[in-house]
Amino acid sequence: MRKLLTGVISAAVLVSTMPGSALAAPAAKGDPYGGEEAFRSLYKELVETNTTLSSGSCTLAAERMAARLKTVGFTDDQLTIFATPEKPKEGGLVAVMPGTSKTEKPILLLAHLDVVEAKREDWVRDPFTLIEENGYLYARGTEDDKAMAATWVDTLIRFKQEGFKPKRTLKLALTCGEETTYAFNGAEWLAKNKRDLIDAAYALNEGGGGRTDGKGVSEGGKLVVESIQVGEKGVQNFRLETRNPGGHSSIPVRDNAIYELAAALVKLQAYDFKLELSDTTRAFFAKAGATRTDDLGKAMQAIAANPADSAAEAVLNTDRTFHSMLRTTCVATLIDGGHANNALPQRAGANVNCRIFPGHSIEEVQKELQAVVADTGVTITPVPPLRPLAKTPPMDPAIIGPMEKLAAKYFPGVPLVPTMSTGATDGIFLAAVGIPTYGVPGAWGNPDGNGVHGLNERIEIKSLMTGRAYLYELVKAYTK
Template sequence: MKRHVLAAIGTLAVAGPALAQAPAPAATPGQTAFRTLYKEFVETDTSVSTGSCTALAGKIAGHLKAAGFADAQITLFTDPQFPLDGGLVAVLPGSDPKAKPMLLLGHLDVVNAKREDWTRDPYAFIEENGYFYGRGTSDMKVIDAIWVDTLMRFRTEGYKPKRSIKLALTCGEESGARLNGAEWLSKNKADLIAAEFAINEGGGGDTDGKGKLVTQSMQVGEKSNRSYELTATNPGGHSSIPIDDNAIYELSDALEKVRALKFPIRFNATTKAFFAKAGAARGDDLGKAMIRLSADPSDKAAEATVIADRTFNSMLRTTCVATMLTGGHAVNALPQRATATINCRIAPGEDGDTTKAALEKAIADPKIAVTMVGRLRPVAVTPPLTPQIMGPAEKLVARYFPGVPLIPTMSTGATDATYLAPVGIPTYGVPGPWGDPDGNGAHGLNERHAVKSAYVARDFLYDLVKAYADGR
């Protein structure tokens, strides 16, 4: 799920249109059909605890066939060990055999939602006060529905793209508890999804929370996610005769050193462009510091100003933070073991091993074991910031959202793009749909998406896919 850029940019001096909460005109027949599709996606539970991505993939296949896709152009896939975690790949053939395909990527699964915690049924698609409510309305079934709607429109309109357009809708992005479909495809069906590039979630627009769209972003790269366990062990003993050699104290000392650890600034083409462009848009002292730092990463005065914003700090460097802690086995015994989990978000150019080495060096205590734990995604690879990708998006943003800048950004979170890079598919998070500063309840309670955003993004992304497919 994308990180909202507005929180990082602050108040931009942009006279963007008041889009997010303005009353929408009556829906067109095409919008009504799209709404029906979007509703079906949201009302099909695809959470890992109670849902089935396989069921939704089957429904999508039926819609594509009804629009004219042949059976041979649709592949439903499942791993026999995980029958609920299936997905779909569809192909709209291109007219030029020399033009490499493009890929539309999306995840069908959603974060678990409990009815007793929500104001509304999380798996009911409800329209209220200019928003669609329901689990997945923002993350990311709005884009899933747009991808499917776009291919159906292309087919029924008789559109012949220059390059083939592939669609991969998978399961497991949110939890990966059983199976990650993008990873499964890259390992088992790489030829099926082979493409020159892919477009995905991760970009998008941000409002000021009052109805004004202030920025659009293209996600170009993301950080990698690794977790480490710090473990201190000790023979222990009776608490009535304590000694300084205590596993909890040793772990506490190590955590103090982790808190003090500051990784070096590591710019790439995306973040350098972000800080320069976003800084220029601000026009305040922080903006000036952003510009200076992008030009000279050794400018300590500029760095001190910029890193006061925690989002900016995270974009600049690898970060590691303690997230879980356990220790001891009895109230009247010296601890035999104490452990802490450290979650690191690793900047491109570094990896799990270099980060582990940095932690060990900072802790400088051979009695503290540092072990990599948890789910291991591939190390993220930043795709190239090319005119082929940015050019069409910039033109369409200028047309659809006059006065709103398109800014390349690096996500501090993670998407399924990490699984496509190893098979040679650079992946970008597209602009278009927008959200509010509070994140619209994605991953939380009462998730929502602005009605007008869904309808405008439907047309914007239709045009963007066509521009990429025709090489414009």
């Protein structure tokens, strides 16, 4: 097994400690639902490996997944554990399954290993013990993003056990740092430092998936939509700051750093960036709008046909998600100021978090913020890290087509719509170096978010297993 910049526990040692079910006989060749026992073992091990920034280790999780791949025949030169000396616990894994084609570029499977912090005293159950209750699996990371990470590893294991020979080379990158802005980000590091290792025609990532009508399918609920993420917004924080000589609070003046900052933020509160559509969002509003009969559905179709339709825009702006999908957004998220109860403030500042519509640079947004504030006494500065320009990948039929075909098989009658994420994934780092990245359909969640990033995170077992089967077939379809 190759090591980059840090030592690695040997795969042989790790294999000897794995549960026996990890070495279970493979399922019948080509059975998308087969091998559930072995998958559950893998998934349990990954979920129960603490990968929080504060007390966990992504590197350990990566080593454990590498050990499982080595058990089924992946060789040392096909498995690369990476980390930096400064961040030895924030490492990851790149695995390569060579294809038979010498001309077609590889496909990259991406997932992140790190999870959001989870305090035992806040949870009903231990967040790092996989617990099954009422058709759901509970633990931190059950959905975000260890369901996908485990599925990708499981898919490569099953291909190897079946003797499947992919035409395209398959690459897997399990990385750390997606959940924490100032942590070591493995996807960014690979894109900047090991571009050849992850070189691919395109990548498959988180960001897609389905939503129910409010209850899980196993609880009598209904799957109402499946989505493909085709593009995402860029994320950038800005520091707005005012300064003043200050003085004694007993003799106030109108020239006050806090008031000046407050006036700037009120202007920002009232401001909407210009409406925009990309190929992705135009297709989303047209297709998703056609499935609805309410005023929002009519407005969605109208805006797709005519982005200048101000009446349709006004209706869509009443929905916070649609409002965000139509433009860049910037919102104040943190504020600080002053230095004493009895002194006029010498400084006041706020963090403004911007989600930038694809195609716009940090500099463009900074200039627009300055125009909105219209006060030279307010400095506006980008806060590191500076993220890459968001780039929307093409709606390539060769990529979208197999997703649609298999969605019709696994989710009959459920619309499959392209969507642009208003959040962020590690796909932005791959897009920046020329690897278009798509969030795949498959597993689904409930509208309440299933506790992702919050308390008692959970995933419906039927969702996990159906998503696993869908992605197994999808990857095979791309590589035959």
